[in-house]
Amino acid sequence: MNFSDSEIVASILAECDYSTTRNMEIADLILINTCSIREKAEDTVRKRLRIFNKLKEKRPGILIGVLGCMAERLKSKFLEQEKIVDIVLGPDAYRDLPKLVAEATEGNRAINVQLSREETYADISPLRLGGDGVTAFISIMRGCDNMCSFCVVPFTRGRERSRDCFSIVAEAQDLYNKGYREVTLLGQNVDSYKWQNPETGHTVSFAELLVMVAQVHPDLRVRFSTSHPKDITDEVLYAIRDYDNICKYIHLPVQSGNSRVLELMNRTYDREWYINKVNRIYEIVPDCAISSDMIAGFCTETYDEHLDTLSIMKIANYSMSYMFYYSERPNTKAARKYEDDVPLEDKKKRLSVKQRYGIIGKSEKLDMALNTALRVASTDLSVLIQGESGVGKESMSKIIHDYSPRKHNTFIAINTGALPPGTINSELFGHEKGAFTGALQSNPGKFEQAHGGTLLLDEISEMDIGLQAKLLRVLQEREVERLGGRKTIPLDVRVLATTNRNLQDEVREGRFREDLFYRLNVFPMRLQPLRNRTDDIIPLAEQLIAKYNTETHPLRLSSDAVNSLKEYQWPGNIRELGNVIQRALILCNGSEIHAEDLHFETDYLDQVSLEEDSRKNLTTNLKSHEYDLILKALNEGNGSRKYAAEKLGISPRTLRYKLARMRDMGMQIPVSG
Numbered sequence: 001m002n003f004s005d006s007e008i009v010a011s012i013l014a015e016c017d018y019s020t021t022r023n024m025e026i027a028d029l030i031l032i033n034t035c036s037i038r039e040k041a042e043d044t045v046r047k048r049l050r051i052f053n054k055l056k057e058k059r060p061g062i063l064i065g066v067l068g069c070m071a072e073r074l075k076s077k078f079l080e081q082e083k084i085v086d087i088v089l090g091p092d093a094y095r096d097l098p099k100l101v102a103e104a105t106e107g108n109r110a111i112n113v114q115l116s117r118e119e120t121y122a123d124i125s126p127l128r129l130g131g132d133g134v135t136a137f138i139s140i141m142r143g144c145d146n147m148c149s150f151c152v153v154p155f156t157r158g159r160e161r162s163r164d165c166f167s168i169v170a171e172a173q174d175l176y177n178k179g180y181r182e183v184t185l186l187g188q189n190v191d192s193y194k195w196q197n198p199e200t201g202h203t204v205s206f207a208e209l210l211v212m213v214a215q216v217h218p219d220l221r222v223r224f225s226t227s228h229p230k231d232i233t234d235e236v237l238y239a240i241r242d243y244d245n246i247c248k249y250i251h252l253p254v255q256s257g258n259s260r261v262l263e264l265m266n267r268t269y270d271r272e273w274y275i276n277k278v279n280r281i282y283e284i285v286p287d288c289a290i291s292s293d294m295i296a297g298f299c300t301e302t303y304d305e306h307l308d309t310l311s312i313m314k315i316a317n318y319s320m321s322y323m324f325y326y327s328e329r330p331n332t333k334a335a336r337k338y339e340d341d342v343p344l345e346d347k348k349k350r351l352s353v354k355q356r357y358g359i360i361g362k363s364e365k366l367d368m369a370l371n372t373a374l375r376v377a378s379t380d381l382s383v384l385i386q387g388e389s390g391v392g393k394e395s396m397s398k399i400i401h402d403y404s405p406r407k408h409n410t411f412i413a414i415n416t417g418a419l420p421p422g423t424i425n426s427e428l429f430g431h432e433k434g435a436f437t438g439a440l441q442s443n444p445g446k447f448e449q450a451h452g453g454t455l456l457l458d459e460i461s462e463m464d465i466g467l468q469a470k471l472l473r474v475l476q477e478r479e480v481e482r483l484g485g486r487k488t489i490p491l492d493v494r495v496l497a498t499t500n501r502n503l504q505d506e507v508r509e510g511r512f513r514e515d516l517f518y519r520l521n522v523f524p525m526r527l528q529p530l531r532n533r534t535d536d537i538i539p540l541a542e543q544l545i546a547k548y549n550t551e552t553h554p555l556r557l558s559s560d561a562v563n564s565l566k567e568y569q570w571p572g573n574i575r576e577l578g579n580v581i582q583r584a585l586i587l588c589n590g591s592e593i594h595a596e597d598l599h600f601e602t603d604y605l606d607q608v609s610l611e612e613d614s615r616k617n618l619t620t621n622l623k624s625h626e627y628d629l630i631l632k633a634l635n636e637g638n639g640s641r642k643y644a645a646e647k648l649g650i651s652p653r654t655l656r657y658k659l660a661r662m663r664d665m666g667m668q669i670p671v672s673g
């Protein structure tokens with residue numbers, strides 16, 4: 001939003017013959033567009049202002065101005081108390097900037113932080129700043145009426161007002177004509193957009209606006225940000241479903257996964273309502289990507305309530321989420337009425353990588369894997385993550401994406417073994433209308449959808465060998481051709497892959513292409529199974545107990561249960577541990593879970609006992625064969641120990657030891673003759 005505002009400001013100043021520069025050393029006027037949403041953003045602005053003021057000491061003629069939310073919030077404090085700026089301009093007063101610059105040049109007080117109920121800057125054509133000529137922002141509404149208790153936006157940006165829909169469509173058309181191919185419709189709360197046509201009296205909704213912009217041209221991709229869940233209507237979802245050029249992505253900030261905390265936040269929905277909304281989105285737009293914002297450590301939030309937020313991440317299957325720890329903003333309802341009582345250290349802990357992804361464990365192996373993931377995240381290398389089912393390969397892929405430079409773009413995962421080859425072909429590479437029976441409309445594949453972001457090829461070893469050649473070509477050429485299409489589409493996608501098999505064995509067996517293996521295995525990672533990191537079993541079990549426990553009293557593990565959990569081999573890894581804990585919660589009495597409440601996967605136990613039986617048989621057979629050989633060697637040498645030891649290739653001492661064992665077992669040993 002601030003970027004879009006800066007483009008409006010640049011356009012207003014261009015009318016007065018100002019031009020922009022990236023070099024502050026030569027600037028006559030330095031404007032900083034600010035955000036007050038978090039304390040950290042304000043700290044950053046203050047640091048910048050100190051740098052600008054150093055410059056001003058060298059060149060006293062330059063002017064420094066603060067625009068946006070922080071200007072509105074701190075008003076004259078900047079000008080009169082701290083004396084670190086010359087101009088203070090609120091978000092609804094940008095048109096006044098030329099006048100304020102003139103006043104500041106004369107050495108006068110230059111401030112306007114008046115909020116407006118009408119200003120939308122609809123008639124101003126923004127000056128595109130430093131863009132790539134392909135993507136652009138279009139501001140469609142300003143302000144917010146929602147009054148979330150933690151948020152300053154309603155105070156700094158004022159009440160909601162929407163821009164004339166025809167000016168928005170005209171701007172989109174103009175951008176398309178100039179070669180732009182993606183527009184993002186922006187607003188504090190875009191989906192509450194409503195503009196009443198003064199001529200017809202009809203109120204245009206966000207869904208209608210979305211369709212109007214999508215109809216500018218099928219090659220113009222349309223995105224929007226940011227939305228309040230309560231305003232994502234079915235009509236918006238139908239528009240997303242029906243128009244290929246509307247990006248199938250919704251930012252749906254949950255803020256908390258706990259109903260009590262949501263009520264304190266005044267979000268106007270509870271956990272159940274939000275989950276239903278997510279389900280509705282997936283029902284109407286099954287391949288929609290959803291992202292979220294979350295606040296950790298809001299006033300009075302307990303650790304268990306924080307776990308509710310983490311559990312929402314799994315339920316909603318977010319492609320991405322932004323997590324922040326709560327920082328109190330002055331004058332908000334939360335600041336006035338609630339105690340900011342979660343210690344900063346706890347807030348930060350709740351944001352740690354492990355917490356964010358619900359990764360519980362303290363083993364060195366887990367920490368090493370996380371460190372490796374964070375390191376490789378900053379590169380653009382392909383990563384092949386190998387590990388048994390249930391060890392968290394997909395979570396690790398998500399971490400790599402979220403900590404990569406691509407984190408603001410889409411993360412798409414596809415299970416390459418879950419669908420038949422024909423379906424995977426069109427899912428992955430896309431298809432044109434009429435490419436096959438039932439292809440009623442063109443569809444971009446996962447590769448195209450992940451453009452600019454990351455594509456996870458889950459369980460890659462299961463991919464049909466015929467399709468592997470096509471995948472290799474796409475990875476090599478970095479372009480894709482849709483099924484039934486003739487056009488090649490350039491791609492900028494980072495590829496991650498996972499497998500629960502040993503892919504080198506698959507190559508040896510001829511089931512996986514060697515060239516594709518090397519293309520994917522640029523950076524290999526292996527996640528250890530649970531049985532190899534026993535330190536993680538009990539913390540994980542305790543977290544799962546807290547998650548699934550529906551009793552009012554806490555439950556804990558008895559010492560015999562702890563031993564059983566540690567001794568078990570966990571072939572199904574964390575997933576299996578979850579099942580065992582859920583069963584134990586049903587079976588246990590009182591406040592402790594005992595060993596007899598733990599029912600491990602019986603199939604596996606059967607398999608293990610079968611394996612153990614056959615291992616025992618094998619050992620017995622080998623032993624008896626060994627004794628036969630010893631007796632034969634002794635008989636050949638007329639009972640000579642020296643002869644037998646040489647014949648068998650063992651030392652006389654080892655032979656003596658083995659003969660003693662045989663005697664103990666009641667066997668007749670030939671004596672030296």
Ligand code: SF4
Nearest residue numbers: 144146147148151153
């Ligand atoms: S909807 Fe968003 S902008 Fe509006 S008050 Fe809530 S958090 Fe702030």
